[in-house]
Amino acid sequence: MLLSDLNVGDKALVKGLHAQNAVRRRILDMGLIAGTRFKVLRVAPLGDPLELVFKGIHVTLRKSEAAGIEVEKAGENGDAVPMGQERRKRSSGR
Amino acid sequence: MVQRKEIRVALAGNPNCGKSSLFNALTGAHQRVGNFSGVTIEKHEGFVDYGSYRIRFVDLPGTYSLTAYSPEELVARNYLIEDPPDVVVNVVEGPNIERNLLLTLQLMEMEVELLVALNMYDEVEAEGIEIDVKQLQRLLGCHIIPTSAKKKQGIDSLLDHVVRVYEGDIEIKKNKLAFRQELEQAVDTITGMLVDEPELGKYNRRWLAIKLLENDKEVYNVVRQYPVWVKTGQALQQIMQETATLYKTDPETGITEDRYAYIRGAMQECVRFPREKKQSLTDYIDSVVLNRVLGFPIFLFIVWLIFHMTFTLGTPLMDGLDSLFGQLSVSVSPFLPNETLRSILVDGIIAGVGGVLVFLPNILLLFLGLSFLEASGYMARAAFVVDKVMHRFGLHGKSFIPMITGFGCSIPAIMATRTLKSPSDRLATIMIIPFMSCGAKLPVYVLLAGAFFAPSVAANVMFGIYVFGIAVGLLTALAMKKTILKSDSEPFVMELPPYRWPSFQSVIVQAMRKALMYLKKAGTIILLAVLLIWFFSNYPKNPELDAELDRRIAEIEMTVTEEGQKEEAIAAAENIIASEQLEYSIAGRAGKLLEPVIRPLGFDWRIGVALATGLVAKEVVVSTMGTIYSLGETDETSIELKSILKNDPGFDPATALSLMVFVLLYIPCVAAVSVMRKEIGDWKAVVYYSIYALAVAWIFSFITFRAASMLL
Ligand SMILES: Nc1nc2c(ncn2[C@@H]2O[C@H](COP(=O)(O)OP(=O)(O)O)[C@@H](O)[C@H]2O)c(=O)[nH]1
Numbered sequence: 001m002l003l004s005d006l007n008v009g010d011k012a013l014v015k016g017l018h019a020q021n022a023v024r025r026r027i028l029d030m031g032l033i034a035g036t037r038f039k040v041l042r043v044a045p046l047g048d049p050l051e052l053v054f055k056g057i058h059v060t061l062r063k064s065e066a067a068g069i070e071v072e073k074a075g076e077n078g079d080a081v082p083m084g085q086e087r088r089k090r091s092s093g094r
Numbered sequence: 095m096v097q098r099k100e101i102r103v104a105l106a107g108n109p110n111c112g113k114s115s116l117f118n119a120l121t122g123a124h125q126r127v128g129n130f131s132g133v134t135i136e137k138h139e140g141f142v143d144y145g146s147y148r149i150r151f152v153d154l155p156g157t158y159s160l161t162a163y164s165p166e167e168l169v170a171r172n173y174l175i176e177d178p179p180d181v182v183v184n185v186v187e188g189p190n191i192e193r194n195l196l197l198t199l200q201l202m203e204m205e206v207e208l209l210v211a212l213n214m215y216d217e218v219e220a221e222g223i224e225i226d227v228k229q230l231q232r233l234l235g236c237h238i239i240p241t242s243a244k245k246k247q248g249i250d251s252l253l254d255h256v257v258r259v260y261e262g263d264i265e266i267k268k269n270k271l272a273f274r275q276e277l278e279q280a281v282d283t284i285t286g287m288l289v290d291e292p293e294l295g296k297y298n299r300r301w302l303a304i305k306l307l308e309n310d311k312e313v314y315n316v317v318r319q320y321p322v323w324v325k326t327g328q329a330l331q332q333i334m335q336e337t338a339t340l341y342k343t344d345p346e347t348g349i350t351e352d353r354y355a356y357i358r359g360a361m362q363e364c365v366r367f368p369r370e371k372k373q374s375l376t377d378y379i380d381s382v383v384l385n386r387v388l389g390f391p392i393f394l395f396i397v398w399l400i401f402h403m404t405f406t407l408g409t410p411l412m413d414g415l416d417s418l419f420g421q422l423s424v425s426v427s428p429f430l431p432n433e434t435l436r437s438i439l440v441d442g443i444i445a446g447v448g449g450v451l452v453f454l455p456n457i458l459l460l461f462l463g464l465s466f467l468e469a470s471g472y473m474a475r476a477a478f479v480v481d482k483v484m485h486r487f488g489l490h491g492k493s494f495i496p497m498i499t500g501f502g503c504s505i506p507a508i509m510a511t512r513t514l515k516s517p518s519d520r521l522a523t524i525m526i527i528p529f530m531s532c533g534a535k536l537p538v539y540v541l542l543a544g545a546f547f548a549p550s551v552a553a554n555v556m557f558g559i560y561v562f563g564i565a566v567g568l569l570t571a572l573a574m575k576k577t578i579l580k581s582d583s584e585p586f587v588m589e590l591p592p593y594r595w596p597s598f599q600s601v602i603v604q605a606m607r608k609a610l611m612y613l614k615k616a617g618t619i620i621l622l623a624v625l626l627i628w629f630f631s632n633y634p635k636n637p638e639l640d641a642e643l644d645r646r647i648a649e650i651e652m653t654v655t656e657e658g659q660k661e662e663a664i665a666a667a668e669n670i671i672a673s674e675q676l677e678y679s680i681a682g683r684a685g686k687l688l689e690p691v692i693r694p695l696g697f698d699w700r701i702g703v704a705l706a707t708g709l710v711a712k713e714v715v716v717s718t719m720g721t722i723y724s725l726g727e728t729d730e731t732s733i734e735l736k737s738i739l740k741n742d743p744g745f746d747p748a749t750a751l752s753l754m755v756f757v758l759l760y761i762p763c764v765a766a767v768s769v770m771r772k773e774i775g776d777w778k779a780v781v782y783y784s785i786y787a788l789a790v791a792w793i794f795s796f797i798t799f800r801a802a803s804m805l806l
């Protein structure tokens with residue numbers, strides 16, 4: 001299934017990329033490579049783009065870009081399935 | 095004086111890693127901003143004297159990677175190849191070390207003299223992340239210096255290491271990351287072939303081979319020029335096919351995966367994150383600020399707040415400057431007995447350049463606000479919230495802020511498009527900004543709407559004009575993106591960085607820099623334009639009119655006895671003569687020559703002249719109309735000008751509407767045009783744009799005039 005088919009709160013695993021060129025490169029650079037476990041954290045107020053969280057970083061992408069990522073569902077919100085390496089507490093200055 | 099040895103250092107790192115902050119901490123006041131050759135990407139240079147060395151820093155654009163897909167990445171890596179610095183300092187965002195190391199590995203592949211600055215080390219410690227720096231140094235083969243740009247820690251240690259690397263006191267191991275076997279073989283094959291070409295000497299052959307396997311267009315184009323390409327090209331094709339059939343992937347993905355695998359290994363060996371996972375402040379803020387219901391209103395509120403502050407704080411300052419220039423005119427006049435000289439200085443330079451300079455406080459304040467939003471991390475969220483709307487018109491979420499800034503003034507708005515990375519997104523955004531009705535057009539609307547419509551209708555008319563501008567702008571963007579700007583937009587895939595409290599210093603420095611750019615413009619091209627327009631509207635002089643004026647004044651002196659009345663009568667006579675002089679001048683004649691072209695829009699030559707002088711600054715349209723329609727000091731609230739226009743047979747509500755539409759859409763002022771040209775880097779585009787704007791203005795004014803003449 002494609003990342004764009006997931007709902008908010010879904011957890012999934014990246015299987016592969018269909019995206020091409022700059023979008024593909026940027027997805028790879030962000031670390032969304034095969035085997036990465038992520039969660040769809042939220043969708044923007046107007047329904048697009050999405051926000052994902054993985055490895056302690058938050059990344060946004062449009063649904064059209066998300067359609068270039070093949071994923072496999074691996075749990076849902078609040079199911080206590082650990083989020084891969086999501087160990088990093090996000091920081092904030094005061 | 096001692097001759098210091100120069101060391102050239104480049105800073106490279108991901109966006110938001112604190113590179114600019116570190117650069118400021120390192121170089122303090124010794125900074126200069128230019129452009130990388132040929133592109134409008136800012137190049138920050140600075141230096142610091144350390145011991146017997148002068149260390150020069152260049153802040154490379156923030157990038158996640160070193161590919162050929164984005165101009166920033168290309169600029170960064172070309173700089174490293176074409177003009178290799180003595181040392182490259184890779185700034186790494188400590189708390190986000192895993193993703194940041196991807197760039198580190200790519201720098202290692204380029205075999206540069208590398209040092210890693212492990213920045214935001216204060217946060218690393220505060221969050222309880224443990225990093226085994228020694229072991230990581232061993233794995234990466236280069237020294238790692240913990241720094242905190244915010245707390246100014248590790249700065250001296252970093253400088254010390256730079257010197258030691260330069261002097262060869264520290265060995266950079268230049269470790270090689272070994273890819274999976276089949277890729278490693280492919281890299282070796284290609285490298286072996288490239289070695290046969292001596293002309294490729296300045297490149298690291300292994301790096302070229304990796305890039306070719308990563309499908310890098312730029313590197314393809316370089317290697318293609320040489321005879322080795324015949325062999326290499328074939329080999330590459332074969333490798334691509336094999337990887338696809340045997341391993342069901344492609345070398346580019348494989349290479350990135352292997353880099354990440356290496357990083358994961360390093361992370362497991364050297365980095366421990368704290369066990370407990372509690373919600374951070376960023377998560378709390380985002381759950382409100384990006385909330386499905388609240389997100390949009392909050393965004394609008396923040397935008398409103400920035401503008402409100404800009405204008406409430408800026409307006410008194412602006413008025414102050416305005417009266418300062420007024421005073422200046424008054425006080426220099428007596429010292430300039432020569433009338434021509436006085437006219438140049440007072441009516442030309444002080445009025446023209448002053449009229450542009452008064453916006454300085456607004457610009458400074460606006461950029462203080464925008465820099466704050468950028469450095470705090472909210473800007474990326476703003477893009478997230480509005481991207482859907484903007485994307486529908488072919489624009490990027492980040493286009494929104496420059497666009498609305500255009501309602502204040504096009505100049506800072508055009509400068510603010512620098513946050514957009516893709517040239518086509520930037521160009522499209524720059525082109526629509528002038529259609530956002532800027533503050534200087536407001537006086538024109540106030541005058542015309544006020545003169546020809548009842549107060550309740552006037553407000554709606556003005557609102558309609560604003561909305562119409564937005565519509566034309568967005569449709570322009572859509573049309574451009576569908577035709578001439580089809581090329582790559584920037585992907586929206588980006589990080590939402592944690593919220594951070596920006597350092598006061600760097601926000602101020604950034605805003606000051608924009609203000610300086612604006613000042614420089616006012617001092618050069620705007621000055622020139624102002625002088626030209628002054629000349630055109632003053633020459634040639636008709637001596638008969640001067641004589642006529644003297645005659646009338648003499649007559650008034652004779653007949654009118656009461657002082658107040660006398661002054662008034664003289665002023666009135668001067669105005670009538672001034673308007674006749676204007677008619678006689680080049681500008682006046684040009685206006686008459688142009689009249690047939692603008693006649694269909696309901697305009698006569700006088701409006702033509704007003705529009706032409708409006709190119710200096712849009713509010714000048716009002717003051718020129720004041721002169722032409724024979725009045726003294728004019729501003730938009732002037733009752734007199736209003737009633738004169740109302741009673742003028744050449745002017746009716748249809749003309750007024752048509753003129754408002756024309757002022758909304760036609761060529762922006764010289765200041766905006768010159769900033770446009772600087773940001774686009776090409777006169778041709780600006781000329782085409784001006785023609786487009788004129789055509790659009792003409793067509794819509796024509797439609798407005800015809801429709802309004804029938805309906806009203
Ligand atoms: N806590 C902390 N914050 C930092 C440090 N360096 C930079 N920042 C903050 O991180 C944000 C981004 O910094 P900036 O220099 O603009 O990053 P750039 O995009 O890499 O140029 C700003 O809000 C800085 O104040 C640091 O060493 N420690």
Ligand SMILES: [Mg+2]
Pocket residue numbers: 113114115156
């Ligand atoms: Mg920066």
